[in-house]
Structures are given as C-alpha cells and as structure tokens.
Amino acid sequence: MEPTVRYFVAVAEELHFGRAAERLGIAQPPLSRAIKQLERRLGVTLLERTNRAVALTEAGEVLLREGRAALNAVAAAERRTRRAARAEPRLVLVTKAVASSELLSKLLDAYAAEPGAIAVDVLLCGPGEQERLLRDGRADVALLHLPFDSTAGLDTEELRTEDQVALLPSGHPLAARTRLRMADVTDLPDLPLPRWPDADGAYPDGPGPQVRDHAQLLQLIALGRAAAVLPESCRAYLRDGLAAVPVLDAPKVTTVIAWPPHSRSRALAALIRTATAL
Known part of the structure; x- marks a missing residue:
C-alpha cells in the first residue's frame, strides 16, 4: 500500500493532480485511478474534486497526517537498515553543537571502554534539528533537551538537569x-536574543541576529551584538569577552538520551546503559 499512500500524500500536499503527477514522475491518469482505488478500498472520500480545485475532506486530513508519518517511518527504517548492513557497524549520535559537550565526551570515553563497543559517529547540529535527524533515521540516538525538544513517541532516559545562565558580553x-x-535579558534593546531557524530553515521575525550554530552565537555575543539564555554547562566554553550570570526564573533544562522505541540494537542498548550509569 506504500506507493498508493505516497501518491495520495503528493496530491494532498499539492492539491493539484497535474503538479503531483509531475512531482512523482508519472502520468496523471494512473495517478487519478490510484487515488480512486484507495478511496474505494477505504470506503471514504479523501478528496473533493471540482473543475477548478482539489480539497481535502476530514478523512483526507487524517490520512495525510498518518501517511506522512508512515512514509517517514519507512524511510527511517531503510536508512537504519542500510547502516546496520555495513561491514563495520557504527552508531550515529546527534546533538546540538556545544550543548552537553562535556557530558558527551564522558559518555563516548566510557562507552569506548566497554567490551564489544563499536564506533560512534557524532553529528553536530543546530537547535531542534537533532530530534528530526533521529526520527528520520539519519541518527540512531540523540541527546535532547527538555522542555525545548519533543520526545513524543521516543524512549528516553534522563541524564541531568541544570539551571540556565545569561550569556553576555563581559563589558x-x-x-x-x-x-x-528573564525580563532583564529579554528586554535589552542593545543585546537582542538570537533567532534560530525552524525545521524548514526559515527564521522567525524579530530584531535579533540570525544564527546557525553555537559557535556563531558565541562570537556575536562577544562582539556585543546579542545575548542568550543557555544551560549552565555552557560555562565550559566561556572565553575572553564573555560572561555568564545565573537567571533565577529561567526554566531548568533536562538533558535526555533518546532513541526509537522499536530499536533492537545491542550496541545502542550498551550505549544507553553507559549513559545512565554516568
């Protein structure tokens, strides 16, 4: 049923059979037939068609949401399967650049000392990206940070909880x-908070500078162009020109290790045991 679901998702996203057919690389008539067959099989109307427009029904909205999730799960399974079939198996761990680096270093050292440990590739990304990379199969395990990252549908273990500090130019x-x-930091006209891209790479509106990673952020703060509120562990990366001040009413940040619930990897299980033992 996967090809038919893929066809439906393309039509539902384009709301145009011609554009969907072009996107899929097939002719429009067989695409229309496939959607009609899917509707007959399910016994529901998924799309309202007129000469001028295509619209989703309530049932179509549900299938679009569920279909996207199913296709993403299949793509993730394919990526993990190909990785597991390599001659030298490896784990891929994703985390935000700079965040939890001290904890990550200890984890990797402790895991490497375990009998049967395999190589661990580390992907460094911007805020919010590690969750997406884990869910789409490009990573086997991730370090996520609550309350900012979603762990819905993932298995997790809490590793540590810490306060937050304001990172400011030292002068x-x-x-x-x-x-x-928080009000002291968020209301600074001369030091706006940074703007991070969303999952689609778009930046929200606002006065703060656009940033891609923590290294760029630290440089902007040292130059007096921005301020930020970050977990207290960022003190490990303080350098000349930067100062960290505790923020009393900032939410605490909990670092968790997260992985897909269906994983049966012994190497991943060993890595998680090592993390919780730390």
Missing part, C-alpha cells in the same frame, strides 16, 4: 550582576 553592565531574571 556589559549586566555582566557585573550576581543574578538576573
């Missing part, structure tokens, strides 16, 4: 304070 008046509140 800024607030850098001399012993503690701050």
Whole structure:
C-alpha cells in the first residue's frame, strides 16, 4: 500500500493532480485511478474534486497526517537498515553543537571502554534539528533537551538537569550582576536574543541576529551584538569577552538520551546503559 499512500500524500500536499503527477514522475491518469482505488478500498472520500480545485475532506486530513508519518517511518527504517548492513557497524549520535559537550565526551570515553563497543559517529547540529535527524533515521540516538525538544513517541532516559545562565558580553553592565531574571535579558534593546531557524530553515521575525550554530552565537555575543539564555554547562566554553550570570526564573533544562522505541540494537542498548550509569 506504500506507493498508493505516497501518491495520495503528493496530491494532498499539492492539491493539484497535474503538479503531483509531475512531482512523482508519472502520468496523471494512473495517478487519478490510484487515488480512486484507495478511496474505494477505504470506503471514504479523501478528496473533493471540482473543475477548478482539489480539497481535502476530514478523512483526507487524517490520512495525510498518518501517511506522512508512515512514509517517514519507512524511510527511517531503510536508512537504519542500510547502516546496520555495513561491514563495520557504527552508531550515529546527534546533538546540538556545544550543548552537553562535556557530558558527551564522558559518555563516548566510557562507552569506548566497554567490551564489544563499536564506533560512534557524532553529528553536530543546530537547535531542534537533532530530534528530526533521529526520527528520520539519519541518527540512531540523540541527546535532547527538555522542555525545548519533543520526545513524543521516543524512549528516553534522563541524564541531568541544570539551571540556565545569561550569556553576555563581559563589558556589559549586566555582566557585573550576581543574578538576573528573564525580563532583564529579554528586554535589552542593545543585546537582542538570537533567532534560530525552524525545521524548514526559515527564521522567525524579530530584531535579533540570525544564527546557525553555537559557535556563531558565541562570537556575536562577544562582539556585543546579542545575548542568550543557555544551560549552565555552557560555562565550559566561556572565553575572553564573555560572561555568564545565573537567571533565577529561567526554566531548568533536562538533558535526555533518546532513541526509537522499536530499536533492537545491542550496541545502542550498551550505549544507553553507559549513559545512565554516568
């Protein structure tokens, strides 16, 4: 049924049979027939068709949502299967650049000392990307951070919880304070908070600079172009020109190790045991 679901998702996203057929690389008549056969099989109307437009029914909305999830799951399974078939098996761990680096270093060292440990490739990404890379099969395991990342549908183990600090230029008046509140940081006209891209790569509107990774962010803060609120572990990366001040009312950040619930990898299970033992 997968090809038919793929056909339906293309039509539902394009809301145009011609564009969907072009996207799929097939002719329009067989695409129309496939959608009609799918509707007959399910006993529901998925698309309302007129001479001018195509619209999703309520049932079509449900199938679009579920179909996307199913296709993503199949693609993820294919990626993990190909990786498992390599002559030298490896695990892929994804995490945000800079975040949890001290914890990650300890984890990798401890796991490497375990009998039967295999190589671990580390993918560094921007905020929010690690969850997507884990779900689409490009990674086997991820370090996620609550409450910012979603762990819905994933198995997780909590590793640590920490407070947050405001990262400021060392010469800024607030850098001399012993503690701050969120309002102190969010209302700074001279040091706007950064704007991170969403899952589609688009930046939200706002006065803050567009940033792609934490290295760029640290440089902007040192130059006096931005401020940020980050987990306390970022103190490990303080350098000349940067100061960290505790933010009393910022939400605590919990680092978790997350993996797909259907995984049966012994190497992954060993890595998770190592992480929780730390």
